[in-house]
Amino acid sequence: MSTLEQRRQENIKRNAILLRELELEHIKEDLQPKRPPAKKRRKLDIIQPSRSSARIASTLSRPDYNENDANVNSERLSHHRDSSKKPRAKTSEAVLSVNSAAPESRAEHPDLERIKAGWTSWYISASPPTRDSFGTYHFDSHPDFTPNKSPADIIREGCFGGSYWRPLYSKRLGTTIQDDWRELPAEWTAGLDVDQYMINPDYDPEINKHGVACGQSIEQWEENGWIAHDYDVRGWFQWYCRFWIGRRCEDDERQISRWKKCVGETGRWRRTLLKQYVQRGIRSVFDDGDDADGVAGEVSPVVSQTCLHWAYEVRQEALDRYWIERR
Template sequence: MNTLEQRRKENIKRNAILLQELELEHKHVKQQLQPARRPAKKRRKLDIPPPTRSSARIASASARPDYIGDGDTVTNSAPSSSRAKSSSAKAVAGKPSRVASPAPESHTLYPDLESLRAGWTAWEPVAPPPSRDSLGTYHFASHPDFTPNKSPADIIREGSFGGSYWRPLYSQRLGTTVSDDWRELPADWTAGLDADQYLTNPEYSAEINKHGVACGQSIEAWEAAGWIAHEYDVRGWFQWYCRFWMGRRCADDERQISRWKKCVGETGRWRRTLLKQYVTRGIRSVFDDGDDGVEGSDVSPVVSQTCLHWAYEVRQEALDRYWVERR
């Protein structure tokens, strides 16, 4: 038994050594069979430059224009002589920017200037004057969605455009000066007015304006920005409105009415801005006399003047409705 016990212990010891050798060999073989792990790659951060491509119209402009007189941005910022010559020239406090008259250039878009001039006055009225409802809103049979509440005569007589809208105007696009076109207006629109002060003032006079503030841009800036359809109205929106009121209809009507809607239509941005100002200040009554100290007379003069230029003023019905609906 002693011999067997000794042999058993020797076998156990030998098997333990063998097992240890086998385990070490197995581990070594396993390591050889496994593929070597590559170090993780660091993700390269791409340095992507901002996009540089833009439309031809945007690329040709020095900056995005700020525009109200014939567009939809209110501003009465200080003048800048360098910016006045670009499409981004802003309106000024006191007088709008002016664009210096450049040397004549070739005008390939309108080669026949005389025919173009003749077209400005050759039209014949084809539509009757608008009707007016009990709320003072005007309605045009040909365009029922166009509902201003200020006539061209109102806008002129109440003081607008700093008295300089009809001044002699040099068109850079046409290379010519336009003047005296205000004389086509009906006589009763301007009867008794000092034309030099209310119509053809060479300098913008904020005191002329009903609300006593300057707003908008010069016609030259509108032209530089491409908002003038020269074949119809070389002075832009208000000249179009005068002629539309007098019965002219043309291919530019839809564009101009669309712009009016965006500014002072039922959901127009400046109409809503002005009504919101009334509500914010807790004012529930509208007075049209504009006297100092009268409730509502000092609500956002710049926006009020802008709305007047676009043939709109806040009426009591609209204010009452906005107080209820807030839209």
């Protein structure tokens, strides 16, 4: 055998031995139990909440007198849908509670005497409003403020469950306010049962023109920061009474802005009420609104009562325009 042939045979043997060794190693590996690859634990990104409840937020921040409170009555509406098909609502203590319990012992506000003096030291600086052919009132000092119900109308037709002028304990001021209704012109309350219609300690929905409960108590308004105590401790309606008489003050713009958002030309409650007239196919209303059992009384008593509290009542001219414009 030649030298070349010998080398070739040796290479074949060597390769055969190497091949056997490699094959055995491969089999050995296959016989080993295989473990699944370790899974990477997913890191959860916990997002911190960006919002907190309105109740918590209100307790942590100072109330803002410019806050939009057009939703004052919104949470009440769901409880009185289609009220014309049901008996008149009874007072709900959870809905409209008045501060009948003894007030907590709190220190009086350090500026209480100055604040109280401001309630009585104002003077008449503007003339009474004029009334146009549609029954809308106009004030020379504020042409954009156009209610169509006077304070006397609101009181006599039935409002605020007869309890608006009751003795009121203010937590903010640490004192009780009473008898301030006596500043109103005598003709507004002549022949009226004041105990029932104005200073009733209990909210009575039967007093209201539309016979339903709506809105929040003055205590709740105070908690929400909607009352500017330097001017009117009872809030919106007391402001309206004094504005009507002729007082002008720094809180006028805020109160008129609130009125616009509620029952102004594009106010929330005004549009809601007009929309319900149209949805029911009603094209006429009683201009005076005396008959609560008539057409006007059948269209959403809760919203109608809310609008009355804000010195507005649907009139024929506004309904006719809404039928055309639908806005």
